[in-house]
Amino acid sequence: MLFTYPLNIISILFHVLTISSLQTPLVAAHCPSCKAVPNTPSWPCPSAWAHLNASTGGRLLRPTPPGALCHPDQPAYNASACPALQAAWSTYDFHQRDPVSSMWNQFSNDTCLPVPGYPCSGDGYPVFVVNATDPKHVQFGVRFARDHNVRLVVKSTGHDYVGRSVASNSLSIWTHHLRGIRTHASYSPKHCNVLINHTAVTVGAGEDMISLYTHLDALNQTLIGGGGQTVSVGGYLTGGGHSLLSPRYGLAADQVLEMQLVTPTGELVTANECTNTDLFFAMRGGGGGTFGVMTSVTVRTYPTPNITNLSLTLASTDTASPRVWEMVSYVLSQFPSLAGSGVSGYSYLFNTIPNPLAPSSNTSVSGLVAAVVLQDAPSSDSLTSLFSPILSHINQNWPDVFVQTNVTTYPSFLSWYNEHYDTTETGLDTYIGSRLLDRAALTANLTASAEAFRRLSSGGVATAYLVSGPGVWNADPRGGTSAVLPAWRRAYVHSTVGVGFKPLNATARAEAVEKVDYLLQGLRRLAPGMGAYVNEATPYEPDWQHQFWGDNYDRLVEIKRKVDPDDVFWCHPCVGNERWREVDGRLCRV
Structure with a gap:
């Protein structure tokens, strides 16, 4: 639930803060220069905020902390509404609709969880929010942050694994x-003397995946999009964007024909292969919250495929045996040949979980479950025939492994998606890590890969997503290239792992960071020259600059320095952020 203070109350509050701040000693001259924070003379005065509110047509919000309904010391306290908030907190939809909340609690430092007895304040969240419904609102917000030296963040739906979309003492767009x-039968980018004879769609940056898939499905089309319903176009695409359809058509960033964005100077510009080409390069894979704020984008669309889905379970009750991981390693070693045949899908590796095949047996299992698909297959037997020799090999070499398969066909991508979209719980304290894996990592040394995947899943459940293939390797993005991590062009698998921890516990948080690093070490040894997908990674990835962007990083920094010399945009882990660091909730120059 969203609460906002009327502007006259905002003015009164900031009048008091401004008066009290005059009694605060000035920062010593030798201290680093920092972004403005409340209760200091550098923070904008109430009239400045009032002017921003007027400029945006009353779109300036000062939201209450998201969990405030459950805290008696908060003005928004509502005991009868608290249970509903607690239930909604674990859903993506809640964090999408709230102007400041993000799906992982630690990025706001657990400052207002919906748990009575826990502390609650707005300290971990932006102070003000521009609720943009028009690009000009974004322009006003960016210019205000630039002119007043206020930290600026950008949030769409809060579906953010690395914490770029929330920050304390900030203004949020x-x-x-x-x-x-808006759909197109063909498209001609602005200022370009070219007609692209391909179906396309122009969408606002805040559109979410379920809205796009549903709209396009009515036209028998689809697009390269995310697995979660609330994933929005902006953050997904600027990180690269993988999909079940990527092995056929490429990454989401490869589909971009043109975009509009607000630059760090507050200018609304068009970027494509003919104009603002540096921004066009950087905004396709260079990461969100760094080079500007995307307001709309035009991407290719495709005829929606029919989908043949194979649900696969491979499980053993002998959870202590290394042979389980030999079997898993063998299955994953077949992914390169399967990708060459058009197969893609999502696999989940589990070390020890309650036996889903016999819930009342009080036993545990290890192994793999997967949903793998074939697009526009001639028949439902096409996918089964590809897996038949793999399953025969498993039966011969690991006879104790339980094998269960089920094949289902779907007439469109949307019909498949409606049954398989991401429904994992959110609203937790969790770090994830990831690694891209090439053919050598999957096939060269099955003993080493078995140990690497055993380690990866020792924290609970890990993933091995087959989301790269010929369409990604042979992609021809407009303008010839993009900022996407080059390792995607030879990857097959994007593998992830997550570690949860107790909130408000600094020791547990540090241990979770260390554990993610430990779990990933085997994959890093398997694929030392690959890297990680920036949108689904640990913000503490060693040498993150090159692990997320490879050889593109130096060029991206050059673009960042050119378009944003004053670092209006700053986040972590983001291109060119080395000149600043966070100190006790403040963003200060190094």
């Missing part, structure tokens, strides 16, 4: 309501 969907 909320792009969730930048909407609109």
Whole structure:
């Protein structure tokens, strides 16, 4: 639930803060220069905020902390509404609709969880939010942050694994309501003397995946999009964007024909292969919250495929045996040949979980479950025939492994998606890590890969997503290239792992960071020259600059320095952020 203070109350509050701040000693001259924070003379005065509110047509919000309904010391306290908030907290939809909340609690430092007895304040969240419904609202917000030296963050739906979309002592641009969907039979980018004879769609940066898939399905089309319903176009695409359809058509960033964005100077510009080409390069894979705020984008669409889905379970009750991981390693070693045949899908590796095949048996299992698909297959037997020799090999070499398969066909991508979209729980304290894996990592040494995947899943459940293939390797993005990590062009698998921890526990948080690093070490040894997908990674990835962007990093820094010399945009882990660091909630120059 969203609460906002009327502007006259904002003015009164900031009048008091401004008076009290005059009694605060000035920072010593030798201290680093920092972004403005409340209760200091550098923070904008109430009239400045009032002017921003007027400029945006009353779109400036000062939201209450998201969990405040459950805290008696908060003005928004509502005991009868607290249970509903607690139930909604674990859903993506809640964090999408709230102007400041993100799906992982630690990025706001657990400052207001919906748990009575826990502390609650707005300290971990932006102080003000521009609820942008038009690009000009974004422009006003960016210019204000630049002119007043206020930290600026960008949030769309909060579906953010690395914490770029929330920060304390900041102004946030909320792009969730930048909407609109317009389809094209062909497309001619602005200022380009070229006609692209391909279907396309222009969408607002705040559009979410379920809205796009549903709209396009009515036209028998689809697009390269995310696995979660609330994933929005902006953050997904600027990180690269993988999909079940990527092995056929490429990454989401490969589909971009043109975009509109607000630059760090507050200018609304068009970027494509003919104009603002540096921004066009950087915004396709260079990461969100760094080079500007995307307001709309035009991407290719494709005829929606029919989907043949194979649900596969491979499980053993002998959870202590290394032979289980030999079997898993063998299955994953077949992914390169399967990708060559058009197969893609999502696999989950589990070390020890309650036996889903016999819930009342009080036993545990280890192994793999997967949903793998074939697009536009001639028959439902096409996918089964590809897996038949693999399953025969498992039966011969690991007879104790339980094998269960089920084949289902779907008439469109949307019909498949409606049964398989991401429904994992959110609203937790969790770090994830990831690694891209090439053919050598999957096939060269099955003993080493068995140990690497055993280690990876020792924290609970890990993944091995077969989301790269010929379409990614042979992609021809407009303009010839993009900022996507080059390792994607030879990867097959994007593998992830997550570690949860107790909130408000600094020791547990540090241990979770260390554990993610430990779990990934085997994959890093398997694929030392690959890297990680920036949108689904640990913000503590060693040498993150090159693990997320490879040889593109130096060029991206050059672009960052050119378009944003004053670092209006700053986040972590983000291109060119080395000149600043966070100190006790403040962002200060190094």
